[in-house]
Amino acid sequence: MEIREKLLLLKQQIEQRLSSLAPNHSPDLLRDSMMYSLQAGGKRLRPAMHILAAELVGGQADQCIDMACAIEMIHTYSLIHDDLPALDNDVLRRGRATNHVVYGEAQAILAGDGLLNYAYEVMLSNALRYPTKAVRYLKAMQMISQAAGVTGMIAGQVMDVFLEGKEVDLKQLQYIHMHKTSDMITGALTSGAVLFTEDEKQLAAVECYGRNVGLVFQIVDDILDITAGDELGKSRGKDVAEGKATYPSLFGIQKSRQIAQEKNEQAKAALEIFGSKADLLRQLADMMLERSM
Amino acid sequence: MEIREKLLLLKQQIEQRLSSLAPNHSPDLLRDSMMYSLQAGGKRLRPAMHILAAELVGGQADQCIDMACAIEMIHTYSLIHDDLPALDNDVLRRGRATNHVVYGEAQAILAGDGLLNYAYEVMLSNALRYPTKAVRYLKAMQMISQAAGVTGMIAGQVMDVFLEGKEVDLKQLQYIHMHKTSDMITGALTSGAVLFTEDEKQLAAVECYGRNVGLVFQIVDDILDITAGDELGKSRGKDVAEGKATYPSLFGIQKSRQIAQEKNEQAKAALEIFGSKADLLRQLADMMLERSM
Numbered sequence: 001m002e003i004r005e006k007l008l009l010l011k012q013q014i015e016q017r018l019s020s021l022a023p024n025h026s027p028d029l030l031r032d033s034m035m036y037s038l039q040a041g042g043k044r045l046r047p048a049m050h051i052l053a054a055e056l057v058g059g060q061a062d063q064c065i066d067m068a069c070a071i072e073m074i075h076t077y078s079l080i081h082d083d084l085p086a087l088d089n090d091v092l093r094r095g096r097a098t099n100h101v102v103y104g105e106a107q108a109i110l111a112g113d114g115l116l117n118y119a120y121e122v123m124l125s126n127a128l129r130y131p132t133k134a135v136r137y138l139k140a141m142q143m144i145s146q147a148a149g150v151t152g153m154i155a156g157q158v159m160d161v162f163l164e165g166k167e168v169d170l171k172q173l174q175y176i177h178m179h180k181t182s183d184m185i186t187g188a189l190t191s192g193a194v195l196f197t198e199d200e201k202q203l204a205a206v207e208c209y210g211r212n213v214g215l216v217f218q219i220v221d222d223i224l225d226i227t228a229g230d231e232l233g234k235s236r237g238k239d240v241a242e243g244k245a246t247y248p249s250l251f252g253i254q255k256s257r258q259i260a261q262e263k264n265e266q267a268k269a270a271l272e273i274f275g276s277k278a279d280l281l282r283q284l285a286d287m288m289l290e291r292s293m
Numbered sequence: 294m295e296i297r298e299k300l301l302l303l304k305q306q307i308e309q310r311l312s313s314l315a316p317n318h319s320p321d322l323l324r325d326s327m328m329y330s331l332q333a334g335g336k337r338l339r340p341a342m343h344i345l346a347a348e349l350v351g352g353q354a355d356q357c358i359d360m361a362c363a364i365e366m367i368h369t370y371s372l373i374h375d376d377l378p379a380l381d382n383d384v385l386r387r388g389r390a391t392n393h394v395v396y397g398e399a400q401a402i403l404a405g406d407g408l409l410n411y412a413y414e415v416m417l418s419n420a421l422r423y424p425t426k427a428v429r430y431l432k433a434m435q436m437i438s439q440a441a442g443v444t445g446m447i448a449g450q451v452m453d454v455f456l457e458g459k460e461v462d463l464k465q466l467q468y469i470h471m472h473k474t475s476d477m478i479t480g481a482l483t484s485g486a487v488l489f490t491e492d493e494k495q496l497a498a499v500e501c502y503g504r505n506v507g508l509v510f511q512i513v514d515d516i517l518d519i520t521a522g523d524e525l526g527k528s529r530g531k532d533v534a535e536g537k538a539t540y541p542s543l544f545g546i547q548k549s550r551q552i553a554q555e556k557n558e559q560a561k562a563a564l565e566i567f568g569s570k571a572d573l574l575r576q577l578a579d580m581m582l583e584r585s586m
Contacts, residue, residue, distance in 0.1 A: 023443045023444065025444045026443040026444055026448050026451075027448055027451050027452055027455070029451055029455055030443055030447065030448060030451040031443070034443070077406075081402055081403075081406060084399075084402065086397075086398035086399045086402060087399050087402065104379075105379035106377075106379045106380050106454050107451065107454065107455075109374055109377065109379060109380065109402065110374075110447055110450055110451050110454070112406075113370075113374060113405075113406075113409065113447055114442070114443045114447045114451075116406065116409055116410060117409060117438060117441055117442045117443065117447060118442055118443050120413050120434075120438045120442075121435070121438045121439055121442050121443070124431055124434050124435040124438055125435065127431050128428070128431050128432065128435060131428050134427035134428045134431055135421070135424050135427045137431070138417055138420050138421050138427055138430070138431070139421065141413075141417055142414070142417040142418065142421065145410060145413045145414045145417055146414055148410055149407070149410045149411055149413075149414050150316045150319040150323055150324070150327070150407045150410065150411050150414070151316065151318045151319055154323065154403060154406055154407045154410060155319050155320055155323060157403055158319075158320050158322055158323040158400065158403050158407075159320055161399050161400070161403070162320070162322055162400075
């Protein structure tokens with residue numbers, strides 16, 4: 001199977017499971033506002049990577065699809081809060097009105113809080129279905145919580161907001177990219193693998209792949225912000241207009257593409273120990289790079 | 294030892310541990326804004342109850358103090374987000390400027406997100422120190438996550454915001470009180486007990502105590518909003534001014550006190566199976582009731 005076909009299949013499975021995980025005993029307003037953003041589409045890249053990494057080391061998707069969904073919930077909460085008037089003040093996301101535009105600011109804050117906390121509710125319930133693997137699940141959840149947390153995604157977001165409109169150097173840009181984007185991509189991958197293997201070499205390889213592919217993802221996103229049109233469902237050139245630091249603003253587009261290519265090669269090289277079993281993840285890395293070419 | 298002395302001792306231990314748990318590898322701004330609200334004082338009632346419930350069933354405080362601190366982090370994040378301009382728009386909390394007044398709205402949102410997520414980081418790291426008790430820790434974390442979550446505290450908060458200024462009936466008031474306040478108090482207690490016992494009768498007794506004491510706590514808070522002065526560190530009569538539903542607004546103060554007294558008796562009766570070992574929790578229930586008399 002090719003990666004595009006596999007991603008479509010995973011997207012279907014993830015979206016089906018996300019629907020069935022809707023919190024039916026919550027107030028309608030809370031459930032609806034959470035599900036509005038959770039069902040807004042998107043590539044479901046992070047949860048797909050979680051499952052791909054699990055399968056790479058011999059794991060079963062049905063034992064980790066809830067954790068994959070939880071990762072998507074965490075990603076979605078971060079988008080809802082990012083879009084708020086006090087932060088990025090975005091009114092469009094994936095071509096649809098953002099959460100606070102539809103539900104108001106107060107409920108958007110609570111929908112985000114709800115999704116973050118519910119991600120842990122879902123992961124803990126799932127873990128308790130496999131009591132003999134409790135420690136593995138604890139480790140996987142720890143990886144996700146740290147990737148999403150105050151030395152991970154939230155740290156990146158804090159610095160991104162703090163440095164907006166200021167002169168930013170390469171070190172600061174790398175800090176923001178690594179934590180705001182790459183940490184969750186890496187965490188999605190390593191948490192999927194750690195559920196099914198204790199082999200340190202395999203875990204290190206998956207992590208190295210994640211680090212590099214996460215950076216490719218962010219650099220390509222920066223490039224697309226300048227070169228792509230409205231098909232992204234958000235305003236073109238928004239980063240530039242807001243004075244956000246990006247790879248193209250520091251290096252230009254051509255050099256940025258070259259860095260992305262190098263990181264892509266390093267990502268694929270990290271998977272060598274898996275042989276052809278890692279072909280899907282190699283294709284995925286190439287696919288992410290190609291978006292920018 | 295009397296409960297007041299015990300609470301002072303626990304408060305010291307909890308605050309010391311909270312300080313040592315400060316996330317030192319986070320950006321200064323994030324750590325400072327999280328710790329600003331976390332170190333704002335308060336009675337540390339929820340974490341103290343967690344430890345009291347653990348000790349009631351024979352548990353050790355050192356195995357659950359991190360979980361107690363995580364409960365305080367979750368409570369604190371909920372206060373930061375509650376105080377935001379889009380929600381309660383409070384500028385004072387415990388006599389100090391609220392988080393967004395000091396750090397701005399964007400960072401206050403992120404400080405709240407940070408505390409919520411960090412609570413899970415702390416609980417997961419703690420759980421992994423006791424791998425033979427992994428399932429117990431998973432259960433305790435599940436209780437906390439559900440108490441704090443989209444059928445618990447966040448659900449109560451959503452309804453509280455949604456119904457503000459509207460005509461509210463007793464059923465809706467009870468929904469808000471149970472979920473916004475009582476769930477976390479009950480969750481703090483039951484999660485402390487479940488770490489150290491599997492006895493269903495004991496767990497049910499602790500839960501019943503929590504449900505009743507949680508309601509007493511909320512009714513007394515409602516009464517104090519009307520009768521107390523500025524010593525609460527917040528504006529007197531704020532609930533009334535904002536058209537919030539409260540027990541006194543539905544029943545009057547005298548009848549509200551009577552309901553609180555009944556619930557207090559039920560709370561203490563629930564502890565009968567523990568004999569004199571539950572004296573501290575009985576005194577705690579009385580102490581909470583006496584605030585309103």
